[in-house]
Amino acid sequence: MGPGSVYRGGVLAVSGGPDSTALMGCAALVPRGLPVIVATVDHGLRPASAVEAQAVAALAARLGLAHRILAWTGPKPAAHLQEAARAARYRLLAGLAREAGADLVLTAHTLDDQAETVLMRLCAGSGPAGLAGMAPARALDGVTLGRPFLGVPKARLVATCDSQGWPFVRDPSNADPRFGRARLRRLMPLLAEEGLTPGRLVRLAGRLRRDEAALAQAAASALSDLRRSGPDGHGTLILDGAGLATLPEAVALRVVGLAVTALREDAAADPPRLGQLERIVLGEVLPALREGIPCRRTVAGLLLAAGAGRLSLSPAPPRRPSRPHPA
Template identity: 75%
Template sequence: MSRPDGPSADEPLADGPLDPEEGRRLLAPWIGPGAPFRGAVLAVSGGPDSTALMGCAALGPAGVPLVVATVDHGLRPGSEAEAQGVAALAARLGLAHRRLAWTGAKPAARIQEAARAARYGLLAGLAREVGADLVLTAHTLDDQAETVLMRLCAGSGPAGLAGMAPSRALGGLTLARPFLGVPKARLVATCEAREWPFVRDPSNVDPRFGRARLRGLLPLLAAEGLTASRLARLSARLRRDEAALSGAAAAALRDLRRDAPGGEGRLVLDGPGLAALPEAVALRVAGLAVAALHAEAAQGAADAPSPYPPRLERLERVVLEAVLPALREGRPCRRTVAGLLFSTGGGRLTLAPEPPRRVRSRME
């Protein structure tokens, strides 16, 4: 399910707190009367964004049962007390609350990524426990702008620069972001106007983290015209275009796939047909083919680790600079991507598991 996620770059953004009707309108498709969900878990950290989400949800007539959840990552002193503060406000608002603790050893590197994965895992687990099929988070327009900037710095293509989707699948559930088009300042103002207490996470301004460093650049970029609104509109446009290209690629993969001699673990595509596609579509066909083989391998080995998708730069070098020219010129080509061997020949492109590399002895 998808919802609009932001105003036009040239539309003036509303300011000031959300009024109750505006909050209800943003949340109604997800938790209002007639919403197509059995129940919802509200992810509330205690910051102003998620506190506003909880408060607005409590003000409107809920059409589904609601449970507030606070994930205590245990990464800094006071996190348990902050969870208790959320529980107190939830009780005041008439909402059930659960504290979810991230236990066990914490990684020394990429701690924010690991915490994010743990957070979503705990939220999804609680949703299943209470019979809910929806998780709501309070990501804002500012979060979207920061995400686009981070992915731009990382060299992402259109799919990455599309940013966060208004909703996506989460382990058989739906994760939705109803405030994705709302500036953070309005949610802070909402909490202040309603006297909903909130806390500020010091990691949001900690220069050790890339997102915090980029957050500090946003006012400078806005002064040059690159506002959070424009970055969010860019993400919406790229998401629209990416959906069209991905749909074309999925249809092309179905049309170009051929019987694969040699059993499972192989995928064969019609070479001339692939080479005749626009390069943007052909590149996505190759990416979908890689994903399909990885999915098949994962089904065959339940304990196999989930492989990372190939980096866009690597896929571009292999497909655009090697495989497609070879198909057009009718010559053989062999390249590896993400543990798979791409080989051309006989008018076909074959993807198969990369053969094990031969270990050279000292005598050779």
């Protein structure tokens, strides 16, 4: 959703809560230049979800907007339910966009959501990339995911719905203490009293997003300069070890992370954890390169071998099966 972006059509993700209802209502007030479809994902997790989806359909019809209900079918996981529901929601929304010939999915994430996300990631020990929070726009399965309300407080959207007479519902899971986001939401007023307001958390995210973009660009440029070969037919990539060792550690860490990502066969797999990369790259590989001593470590199924002034990355050999203990 950058300057000059041109889109063919959009899918509005509307659950029926105040934020997404305001998104739908505001879209209806805008002169129709972009064809839109309102989509409600029924996760089937609460008895009232089907009724709520029908209520969104009724309001969409009243506003003159097309509407689709997307059902999340199949077994639901017992653990990490909210994460699984989020992944299913985005998959269904992107699928509808492609089916309809649209290339934009819009969600109603607010300033409050961004602040909670930053706080959750802080609690999880995230680095700058995680603390940068949600991006205003990003790629999503061949379409663009946009968040136009990311700088808007939730209270303003609630007030907009009230003033326009747009009915909405409140999801009880938003206050369910079983979920981490709900527990942190209850803490936000106390943190605000100490000065850690949602606005300050969002400004922190913006600053870190800016810095992370600069570091990512520096790392991509450094990887191009330091690459000596590969990946070759054996899946090996070689970097100039001396040059890597002289980089600022934040850039060197990202260079190795980019190289690892470039070599992994399963592009959809989760990237290596920041803590693991820090421990191995900063704690062992870079010191070995600086001191000119060999070092071999495994990260995300890849062998990192430092020595002879270079760092090579290649698929790790299969582990030997453990021998059974004698009876």
